[in-house]
Amino acid sequence: MTTTNDDHPKLNRRTAAIAGLAAGALGLGGAELLAGVLPGAASPIVAVGDFVISLQPPGAKQFVVDLVGEADKLVLNLLIAAVAIGLAGGIGILARTRPGLARAAIGVGAIFVLGVGLRDRLAEPITTFVVAVAAAGIAAVTLDRLLALARAPGEAPMAEMPNWGRRRFLGTSIAVVGVAAASGVAGRALLDRGRLAASPQVGALPEPSTTAPPLPSGVSLEVPDLSPIVTPNRDFYRIDTALLVPRPDLDTWRLSLTGMVDRPFELTYDELVAMPLQEQYVTIACVSNEVGGGLVGNALWTGVRLKTLLERAGVQPSATQIVGRAVDGFTVGFPTAWALADDREALVAVAMNGEPLPANHGFPARLIVPGLYGYVSATKWLAEIELTTLEAFDAYWVPLGWAKEAPILTQSRIDVPRRGARVPAGTVAVAGVAWAPDRGISAVEVQVDEDGWRPADLSAPISDATWVQWLYRWPASPGDHLLRVRAIDGNGDVQTDMKSRPAPDGARGHHTVEVTVT
Numbered sequence: 001m002t003t004t005n006d007d008h009p010k011l012n013r014r015t016a017a018i019a020g021l022a023a024g025a026l027g028l029g030g031a032e033l034l035a036g037v038l039p040g041a042a043s044p045i046v047a048v049g050d051f052v053i054s055l056q057p058p059g060a061k062q063f064v065v066d067l068v069g070e071a072d073k074l075v076l077n078l079l080i081a082a083v084a085i086g087l088a089g090g091i092g093i094l095a096r097t098r099p100g101l102a103r104a105a106i107g108v109g110a111i112f113v114l115g116v117g118l119r120d121r122l123a124e125p126i127t128t129f130v131v132a133v134a135a136a137g138i139a140a141v142t143l144d145r146l147l148a149l150a151r152a153p154g155e156a157p158m159a160e161m162p163n164w165g166r167r168r169f170l171g172t173s174i175a176v177v178g179v180a181a182a183s184g185v186a187g188r189a190l191l192d193r194g195r196l197a198a199s200p201q202v203g204a205l206p207e208p209s210t211t212a213p214p215l216p217s218g219v220s221l222e223v224p225d226l227s228p229i230v231t232p233n234r235d236f237y238r239i240d241t242a243l244l245v246p247r248p249d250l251d252t253w254r255l256s257l258t259g260m261v262d263r264p265f266e267l268t269y270d271e272l273v274a275m276p277l278q279e280q281y282v283t284i285a286c287v288s289n290e291v292g293g294g295l296v297g298n299a300l301w302t303g304v305r306l307k308t309l310l311e312r313a314g315v316q317p318s319a320t321q322i323v324g325r326a327v328d329g330f331t332v333g334f335p336t337a338w339a340l341a342d343d344r345e346a347l348v349a350v351a352m353n354g355e356p357l358p359a360n361h362g363f364p365a366r367l368i369v370p371g372l373y374g375y376v377s378a379t380k381w382l383a384e385i386e387l388t389t390l391e392a393f394d395a396y397w398v399p400l401g402w403a404k405e406a407p408i409l410t411q412s413r414i415d416v417p418r419r420g421a422r423v424p425a426g427t428v429a430v431a432g433v434a435w436a437p438d439r440g441i442s443a444v445e446v447q448v449d450e451d452g453w454r455p456a457d458l459s460a461p462i463s464d465a466t467w468v469q470w471l472y473r474w475p476a477s478p479g480d481h482l483l484r485v486r487a488i489d490g491n492g493d494v495q496t497d498m499k500s501r502p503a504p505d506g507a508r509g510h511h512t513v514e515v516t517v518t
């Protein structure tokens, strides 16, 4: 152990590291705040995060989602901040003996942040530059000041008194970190609110010209804790690669139809919503959803029929793939034939459960294609619909090891009782949801332990594109029991018990729940 001698101009490594950590934190926090205030500036943490996401090896997404589920974004943000601050600690140590090199390292950091920041298509180059330079400047000046403070001799009135110089250094460092954290949190809140240049609030949308049929009677089974048949927007799962929710400016946002079409065109938001709007309930699901998982939901979507847009553009017969491109460059791709099938209605949706699309779910417009997993179909923050061939283009997740074509697999989930629940003997409500869009569900069956499969009651289905609720009244006897569910789709195909991981085309297997009956 070395001890600090306040009269000694040379610092110990730990003190220098603390100075570096605090300076790095302030540079980072200040940069987030500036990025929140300056229009169009890229936040360094978000920019590095996007860069990391773009480098991900196949399988990385599944790994992260397995570990932390829908908290993947938060974890990535915190990890990047931690690594950056850790590096700053190292620069602090370097600054102890080689201040010139330390400054150069901060400069390299700024150039890196600028470089990754400018990759963002939505970033404004000038403000992104200002943020990178400011971050480096704040970090460098703070580091200098903290090191000077640490080197200043303490004014200890008595030899036995605490080491005042060191206390002042530590106190200042803690205060710096506090300010850094506050700026970071405030900056991120501003960024999440939409880079100050927020999209204008949209008023009420025009009335749909084709409304969804009224919900059939018996559409909901009254079972406590069962997933509601229509998932409220606030409870709807969210999965995407966007670290910051894109908020396109409606004044400049356009939806364009391009590629292998006879008459390419583009629409403003007003033009889009002025077209005939159609309502439709559709259940969408994420391919990453594990058996029994929550990455699935059912909503009333309102939008323009994709077929109407394709007819207007005049799709060339050789165009076999429809690519949906988002404002941030994310892409999906699905067969043209899937969207053009007579018994299927894909939408460019502008509303979800009667409200303009929430920002998280793709405002101003997104694709909803019944029957396909989100990653091949459901482009949020949609900017372009391009007609091409299946051979000519692989969408975002395909080179990363996910299937090129991905219809939603037949799945069923037990919502109640929960895993590990203790329930009293007698009649126990076993209930959940089952989906196979857009083949529909014809039956759900429940198995207790090794007994036979018993039919469950189904809610009245809204359509083949939506999930149903199911209920099995179980005559439960005391002991530990294993409950298992399977669904049979509208084609009569039974949900397979052959387990598979979500990659490459969706998880297979039966959801099981262990319960204790008392």
Ligand SMILES: Nc1nc2c(c(=O)[nH]1)N[C@H]1C(S)=C(S)[C@@H](COP(=O)(O)O)O[C@H]1N2
Pocket (backbone or CB within 6 Å): 236, 237, 238, 239, 240, 241, 242, 285, 286, 287, 326, 327, 330, 360, 361, 362, 373, 374, 375, 378, 379, 380, 381
């Ligand atoms: N722009 C964009 N759209 C996207 C994605 C994305 O990463 N970026 N992810 C897709 C995936 S994988 C899924 S499962 C659905 C999820 O839609 P939700 O978040 O509204 O539930 O959006 C799809 N649309």
Ligand SMILES: [Mo]
Pocket (backbone or CB within 6 Å): 239, 285, 286, 287, 288, 373, 374, 375
């Ligand atoms: Mo997904």
